[in-house]
Structures are given as C-alpha cells and as structure tokens.
Amino acid sequence: MTELPKTYDASKVESKIYKRWLDSGYFNPDKLPKDHKDHYTISMPPPNVTGTLHIGHALGATIQDVLIRFARMQGKKTLWLPGTDHAAIATQSKVEKEIYKKEKKTRHDYGREEFLKLVEKFAQESHDTIIEQLKRMGTSCDWSREAYTLDEQRTLAVRTAFKNMYEDGLIYRGSRIVNWDPRLATTVSDDEVEWEERKTPFYYIKYGPFTIGTARPETKFGDKYVVMHPDDKRYKKYKHGDQLPVEWINGKITATVIKDKTVDMEFGTGVMTITPWHDKTDFDIAERHNLDKKQIIDYKGKLLSIAQEFAGIHIKKAHPMIVEKLKEKGLLKKIDENYVNRVAINSRGGELIEPQIKKQWFVNVNAKFKAKNDKLKGIIKGQEITLKDLMKNVVASGQIKITPDRFTKIYYHWIDNLRDWCISRQIWYGHRMPVWYKGKQTYVGIEPPEGDEWKQDPDTLDTWFSSGLWTFSTLGWPNNTSDLKTYHPTNVMETGYDILFFWIARMILMSGYNLSDIPFKDVYMHGLVRDKDRQKMSKSKGNIIDPLGVIDLYGTDALRMALVFSTAAGNDIPLAEEKIKGMKHFANKLWNIARFVLTNTPSVILDATPDDSESNFDSRLRGNNKLTAADKDILQKLKLTIKKVTENFEKFRLHEAAQEIYQFTWHELADKYLEASKEQLKDEKLREPTQTILLHCLIVILKLLHPFMPFVTEEIWSHLNQKDLLIISKWPTP
RNA sequence: GGACGAUUAGCUCAGUUGGUUAGAGCGUCUCGUUUACACCGAGAAGGCCGUAGGUUCGAAUCCUACAUCGUCCACCA
Numbered sequence: 188m189t190e191l192p193k194t195y196d197a198s199k200v201e202s203k204i205y206k207r208w209l210d211s212g213y214f215n216p217d218k219l220p221k222d223h224k225d226h227y228t229i230s231m232p233p234p235n236v237t238g239t240l241h242i243g244h245a246l247g248a249t250i251q252d253v254l255i256r257f258a259r260m261q262g263k264k265t266l267w268l269p270g271t272d273h274a275a276i277a278t279q280s281k282v283e284k285e286i287y288k289k290e291k292k293t294r295h296d297y298g299r300e301e302f303l304k305l306v307e308k309f310a311q312e313s314h315d316t317i318i319e320q321l322k323r324m325g326t327s328c329d330w331s332r333e334a335y336t337l338d339e340q341r342t343l344a345v346r347t348a349f350k351n352m353y354e355d356g357l358i359y360r361g362s363r364i365v366n367w368d369p370r371l372a373t374t375v376s377d378d379e380v381e382w383e384e385r386k387t388p389f390y391y392i393k394y395g396p397f398t399i400g401t402a403r404p405e406t407k408f409g410d411k412y413v414v415m416h417p418d419d420k421r422y423k424k425y426k427h428g429d430q431l432p433v434e435w436i437n438g439k440i441t442a443t444v445i446k447d448k449t450v451d452m453e454f455g456t457g458v459m460t461i462t463p464w465h466d467k468t469d470f471d472i473a474e475r476h477n478l479d480k481k482q483i484i485d486y487k488g489k490l491l492s493i494a495q496e497f498a499g500i501h502i503k504k505a506h507p508m509i510v511e512k513l514k515e516k517g518l519l520k521k522i523d524e525n526y527v528n529r530v531a532i533n534s535r536g537g538e539l540i541e542p543q544i545k546k547q548w549f550v551n552v553n554a555k556f557k558a559k560n561d562k563l564k565g566i567i568k569g570q571e572i573t574l575k576d577l578m579k580n581v582v583a584s585g586q587i588k589i590t591p592d593r594f595t596k597i598y599y600h601w602i603d604n605l606r607d608w609c610i611s612r613q614i615w616y617g618h619r620m621p622v623w624y625k626g627k628q629t630y631v632g633i634e635p636p637e638g639d640e641w642k643q644d645p646d647t648l649d650t651w652f653s654s655g656l657w658t659f660s661t662l663g664w665p666n667n668t669s670d671l672k673t674y675h676p677t678n679v680m681e682t683g684y685d686i687l688f689f690w691i692a693r694m695i696l697m698s699g700y701n702l703s704d705i706p707f708k709d710v711y712m713h714g715l716v717r718d719k720d721r722q723k724m725s726k727s728k729g730n731i732i733d734p735l736g737v738i739d740l741y742g743t744d745a746l747r748m749a750l751v752f753s754t755a756a757g758n759d760i761p762l763a764e765e766k767i768k769g770m771k772h773f774a775n776k777l778w779n780i781a782r783f784v785l786t787n788t789p790s791v792i793l794d795a796t797p798d799d800s801e802s803n804f805d806s807r808l809r810g811n812n813k814l815t816a817a818d819k820d821i822l823q824k825l826k827l828t829i830k831k832v833t834e835n836f837e838k839f840r841l842h843e844a845a846q847e848i849y850q851f852t853w854h855e856l857a858d859k860y861l862e863a864s865k866e867q868l869k870d871e872k873l874r875e876p877t878q879t880i881l882l883h884c885l886i887v888i889l890k891l892l893h894p895f896m897p898f899v900t901e902e903i904w905s906h907l908n909q910k911d912l913l914i915i916s917k918w919p920t921p
Numbered sequence: 922g923g924a925c926g927a928u929u930a931g932c933u934c935a936g937u938u939g940g941u942u943a944g945a946g947c948g949u950c951u952c953g954u955u956u957a958c959a960c961c962g963a964g965a966a967g968g969c970c971g972u973a974g975g976u977u978c979g980a981a982u983c984c985u986a987c988a989u990c991g992u993c994c995a996c997c998a
Contacts (some may be wrong), residue, residue, distance in 0.1 A: 194958095450997095453997090455997085459997095461998080466998075468997085468998070469996085472996090593925065597925070597994080600924070601993095601994075604995075684993095685993095687993095754934080755934095757926090758926085758927085758934090761933055762933090763946090763947075765933090765947050769946050772960040772961095775960045779961090781957085783957035786957075843936085861957075862962085
C-alpha cells in the first residue's frame with residue numbers, strides 16, 4: 188500500500204492521470220483487452236473552430252464521456268470519435284470582423300487565396316486550443332481517429348455525396364428567393380435566420396383606387412400587381428386580370444389585379460401590392476400566377492435604376508426620402524407609428540436579411556430515390572422514397588429514438604414544413620462546390636474535368652452539408668472500411684436541442700440517402716447551460732463561466748459532477764459556481780474516505796482483493812455470522828445503490844445516477860458506516876470483516892463514480908494494488 | 922396565430938410506470954475542535970408541490986380549465 192497524501196490536489200493529479208490513460212491505449216477500441224465485445228460508438232459533435240470551448244461544450248463532452256466510460260466498464264468495445272467543424276460562415280465572419288477591426292480591410296482587399304490563408308491559420312489555432320480543452324475535460328476519445336469536416340477524407344465524402352445526389356436528381360440548381368445578407372454577401376438558410384421584433388412606422392399609401400399598407404416603401408417601385416382575396420366583397424367589382432392606371436411613386440403605371448387566397452382580409456385594407464424579388468410570400472404568389480419579377484435592390488443594399496432619382500442610394504438612406512416624396516405627391520394617407528414588425532437577421536453575422544432571387548443549389552426534399560438495401564425499417568431495397576418521408580419514417584418506426592420524447596413532435600412539425608434546402612453559400616471558407624461550367628455545360632464530379640475552359644463554381648457548400656455526413660465520413664466512407672462496417676450506425680448522438688434541425692435532421696437525411704441506414708439509434712438532447720438566474724450566458728452580460736477557469740479552481744471532476752448532477756434531459760441547466768465548489772468538497776470527501784479505509788486496511792487484505800473480487804468478497808464473508816447491524820445495513824444499501832445507478836444509466840437518467848451515488852457515498856458510507864466502523868475496528872473479532880467490507884465499499888463506489896469523476900477515482904485506485912487501470916475495470920453487479 | 926416546456930424549502934433545481942414522514946446543493950440557526958475530512962459532524966428551522974375543479978382507497982405525479990414566465994415554429998404585406 189502506498190499512502191495517500193493528506194489532501195487531493197486536482198491540478199497536479201489530472202494531467203498525470205490523463206497521460207496514463209493515453210499511454211494505456213484504452214481510448215482506442217482496437218487496443219482494449221480482448222474480452223471487450225459488443226461495439227458502442229459515439230460520434231462527437233464536432234465543436235466549431237471559432238475560438239474556444241464554452242460551458243455548453245463542457246456539458247456535452249461530460250455527458251458523452253460518462254456514457255462512454257460506463258459502456259467501456261461494462262466490457263463493451265467503445266469508440267468515441269472526436270473531431271472539429273470548420274463552421275464555414277461562422278469562422279469566416281469571425282476572421283472578417285477581426286481584419287476589419289484591425290486593418291479596416293475586407294476579404295475582397297485580400298483576395299480569395301490570401302484571405303483563406305488567414306482563415307485557415309485562425310481555424311488551426313482554434314483547433315489546437317479546443318483539443319487541449321477537451322483533453323482537460325478528461326474526455327476518453329480515440330484521438331488516433333480524429334477528423335475535421337474540411338480535411339481530405341471528408342472532402343472526398345462531401346464530393347461523393349454531392350455527385351450521387353446530383354445524379355439521382357436530389358440536387359438541382361435553380362432561381363429561388365433566398366435569404367441574402369448584404370454585408371457578408373452570402374445567402375443563409377432558413378434555419379439560420381433569426382427574427383427580431385422592431386417598432387417601425389407603417390405607411391398607408393394610395394394605390395389607384397386602393398390603399399395599401401407597407402413598412403418598406405423603398406421596395407415598392409416596381410409594384411405593378413395588386414392582390415386581394417377572391418372572396419373579399421369590398422373588391423368584388425375588380426376581376427382577376429383587370430388592368431387599371433395608377434399614379435405611383437415615379438409616375439403613371441399600369442396595375443394588374445390578382446386574386447389570391449393567401450391574402451389576409453382582416454389585415455390592413457385587405458389589399459396589397461407585391462415585390463416578388465424581395466419577399467418570400469410575394470415570390471410564391473408570383474410563381475403561382477406566373478407574374479413578372481423585377482429586382483429593385485442590388486446585392487449591396489442599394490437601389491437599382493428602376494428607382495430612377497433614388498438609384499444608387501442605400502435603402503436605409505432612401506427610406507425617409509421616399510416617404511417624403513410620397514407625402515409631396517399626396518399618396519401617403521396615414522402613418523401608424525406603433526406598428527411592430529418582425530425583421531430577419533442573420534444569426535451568423537448579425538446583418539439584416541434582404542431577400543433576393545438568386546441562382547442557388549438546392550437539395551430537393553420531395554424527389555424520390557431508391558433505397559439501396561433493407562436496413563431502413565419498413566422500407567425494402569429498391570423502394571422509392573423521398574428524403575422527407577425517410578426523415579419522418581425512421582423516427583416514426585422507432586428505429587431512432589429521441590430523448591426526451593417531446594422533441595419527437597417538434598421534429599415532425601419541422602419536417603412537415605420543410606422546404607428545399609439551399610446548400611450554396613457565397614462565402615470562401617468551406618467546401619467549394621464540386622461543379623464546373625463551360626458555356627452552357629455543367630459538370631459535377633469528384634475531380635475537375637479535363638481542359639482549361641472549365642470554370643469551377645465559386646460558391647461553397649453550407650457547412651451542415653459536410654456535418655450531415657459526419658457519423659459515416661469519419662469512419663472512412665465512401666470507402667468500404669472495416670471501421671464503417673464495425674462502428675456504424677453509432678449508438679448515441681448526444682447534443683444540445685438547439686441543433687435538432689440544423690444537424691440531427693441533416694444527419695438522418697444524409698445517412699438515409701447515402702447508406703440507406705440510420706446514423707444513430709438514440710438521440711439524447713441536453714439543455715442549455717444558463718447562469719444561476721436562468722439567464723443565457725453571454726460575454727456582454729458578463730455571466731460566463733469559463734470551463735478552464737473553474738477547472739483550475741475546483742478540478743475537472745467537480746465541474747463534471749456539477750454539470751451532470753441536477754439536470755434532466757432536455758431541460759436547461761442553471762449552473763452556479765457554488766455548485767461546482769460543492770462538488771469539489773465531495774471529491775475531497777471521497778479522498779478522505781479512501782484515506783480512512785487505506786490506513787485501516789492491512790496489506791494482507793488489500794492484496795487479497797483484486798479487481799474482480801465480488802464473488803471472492805461474498806465467499807470471504809460467507810460463514811461469518813458475526814456481522815453487525817451496521818455491516819448488514821451498509822451492504823444492503825450498497826447493493827441497492829449499484830442497482831439504481833445501473834438502471835438510471837441505462838435509461839439516460841444520468842443526473843439521478845449521480846445523485847444516488849453521491850447520496851450513498853456521503854450520507855451512508857461516510858456519515859454512518861465509517862463512524863460505526865471506528866468502534867468495530869477496536870473489537871478483535873469484528874476487525875477483519877469490517878476491514879473487508881470497508882475496502883469492498885470503497886472499490887465499488889470508485890467504480891460507480893468513475894464515469895462522473897474519472898480523475899480522483901483513478902488516482903485513488905492506483906493506491907489499491909490493482910492489476911490494471913480503473914478505466915477498464917468491470918462494472919459492479921448488485 | 923400554432924406547438925412545447927416550466928411553475929416544488931430563502932435561492933437554484935431533482936423527484937418517468939400515482940403508494941409510507943416530498944429530496945439535494947447553497948444559504949440560515951444551535952451544538953460539537955472525538956487521530957478520514959472544518960472542503961467536517963450532530964441537530965433544527967423552513968414546503969396549502971402556481972390556482973380551481975375532476976379521476977382514485979390514495980395525486981407533486983393522471984385529466985380539464987385558468988394564470989404567470991420561457992422556448993420553438995409560422996409567408997400578416
């Protein structure tokens with residue numbers, strides 16, 4: 188027996204222990220002892236290389252590591268595959284902001300190649316920081332398989348998927364209205380748009396015999412269609428297709444009457460004019476009735492020649508000028524100053540969205556393709572399905588289970604409202620479209636076509652396109668590797684509920700199409716970490732808890748335990764520093780239990796207690812009819828604790844598992860049995876069984892606690908004369 | 922406008938097939954410096970489990986309505 192130091196110093200122990208794990212090779216499933224069977228795989232949601240890890244990452248990393256360590260101790264061949272995400276638009280916009288702040292330069296001042304070098308450097312630095320942080324969290328992932336969404340292997344996967352989907356007619360190019368960010372000069376997907384309520388003046392303007400309402404008079408120059416509901420009695424005398432002269436902003440125009448059921452009769456006057464180029468609703472109406480579409484605003488937010496005297500002026504500036512002109516012409520009838528409007532903002536950069544019609548690439552969610560095999564429940568090989576059907580089917584059939592259950596309904600609802608997914612972005616950082624043009628010809632392939640005349644599409648792919656492939660691209664796909672055959676589908680996808688649509692749904696889509704299989708069997712969603720007043724953590728509020736900061740103060744184990752301890756799946760987690768501090772005390776308590784047990788255990792007993800000692804332990808006590816009430820009580824409660832902890836693990840109730848073991852360790856073992864044992868140890872006849880029980884309890888709680896608090900438990904374990912590391916010891920049975 | 926979630930001790934939260942005196946962390950009060958631990962122990966105060974009904978032998982838990990807060994979704998010009 189080696190003596191435990193008087194106090195536990197997490198900062199000194201953790202790096203030493205982590206190195207010991209790395210040296211053992213046990214993070215790599217291929218290097219686990221041969222008796223490890225039944226694969227258990229988790230793909231790590233790759234953190235964005237946009238800086239550093241925040242507390243939300245720490246939560247995810249902890250939960251996944253807890254699951255992985257539990258599975259590993261259950262004798263499973265566990266693979267936790269780590270990686271990082273290039274996060275295209277988020278990373279690029281971070282660098283753009285930086286160079287603008289420092290040098291007042293834009294990416295165009297640098298040019299594509301030079302700018303990309305800057306982004307890559309930033310991404311590399313972020314990557315290094317993030318990996319170091321993950322290691323400090325104690326994550327037991329297989330670093331030999333680390334992946335990046337933009338590395339060579341993943342590029343092959345992306346191009347292969349794109350090519351196949353294009354050839355199957357699931358990817359097409361078309362002119363659609365998209366969310367355009369004039370500042371970043373790129374499109375963003377529907378899911379990336381955030382809506383913000385703003386009070387804006389609402390103008391009632393005379394339009395021929397009608398009055399129309401708008402918050403955006405600057406878009407109205409080209410409005411030559413006036414739309415109303417077919418059942419609106421007020422406008423009965425106007426027929427669909429009627430033409431009438433109207434005095435408009437810049438003179439006389441001819442307006443055409445359109446009847447469409449999407450018009451809300453209750454709103455405003457029940458009449459509106461449409462701007463199909465700059466409004467999604469209007470675009471849909473124009474499509475339905477085959478109407479002309481005209482661009483009013485350019486891609487930088489300036490008015491085009493149709494605005495005549497206002498041409499070249501930025502819409503922000505032009506707005507009051509146009510209002511003034513309408514007033515002069517007597518067209519402005521009324522202004523409602525209390526109108527609350529919802530404006531669209533790019534959540535990845537913060538600029539106002541200006542809808543535009545652009546040629547973009549889309550994934551068609553309603554086109555049919557043939558299933559490659561029978562792996563999807565209820566779908567046979569060769570059967571035709573759409574991506575939409577597929578995404579719904581795998582969850583409805585129970586092949587993928589979402590925890591907590593309530594997100595299932597939200598997921599269905601999202602699918603029902605799903606439109607084609609715009610996958611092209613006009614930014615530079617990311618996977619360049621594997622598309623080349625020559626005159627009117629288009630070539631899609633993995634390698635560029637022969638010949639200099641072919642020009643590659645300048646756009647890049649939405650970052651979620653590559654993330655969607657993550658569970659299988661990381662295992663070597665499109666090559667038919669043994670990793671892919673062995674570890675896919677993965678067992679659990681553990682992530683925050685905020686990326687259910689962005690990512691979970693896209694992974695289901697991608698593996699459904701490319702493999703005709705599910706990417707994972709279980710989805711486990713955790714909540715957002717908030718501060719103790721339930722506020723979102725943000726830099727501006729100054730309520731950020733920095734994972735590394737608290738690790739330095741209280742130790743990784745304390746942070747991990749605090750994160751898992753009092754939260755249910757999918758619920759947000761208020762985290763106060765006091766909670767982490769409390770868990771540091773718990774680590775200290777455990778340390779002192781170990782010190783007490785070890786100073787009272789002679790080496791004879793210690794040596795006679797190898798890891799797999801449970802049956803051994805029972806036989807050693809059998810025939811001993813001198814067990815005291817305290818002995819019997821603690822052994823019974825220990826059994827019960829093992830049972831409950833294991834059950835809670837299996838049901839993803841990690842917080843309850845943590846609470847059970849916490850309660851037992853402190854308030855049963857330490858408070859009661861250790862106190863009782865002090866007397867029993869003085870009694871010669873009771874001494875040996877008491878020592879045996881103490882040691883047995885210690886061994887079991889170290890195992891039960893190890894998934895949550897890996898460092899302190901492994902450190903104590905190293906003082907127990909055990910053959911191998913705690914990380915691969917056998918999970919106890921009740 | 923639709924959907925979902927939350928409402929439990931002073932504060933932050935657990936409490937999943939309805940079942941004995943409703944739990945934890947932090948905080949408060951009293952006592953205790955016994956060689957594992959003061960990062961401790963013993964004990965105490967503190968809860969009409971949002972409101973009102975209903976089902977049941979029995980409800981924090983199931984049902985209905987309402988209130989407050991929050992989140993997500995949605996093409997109100």
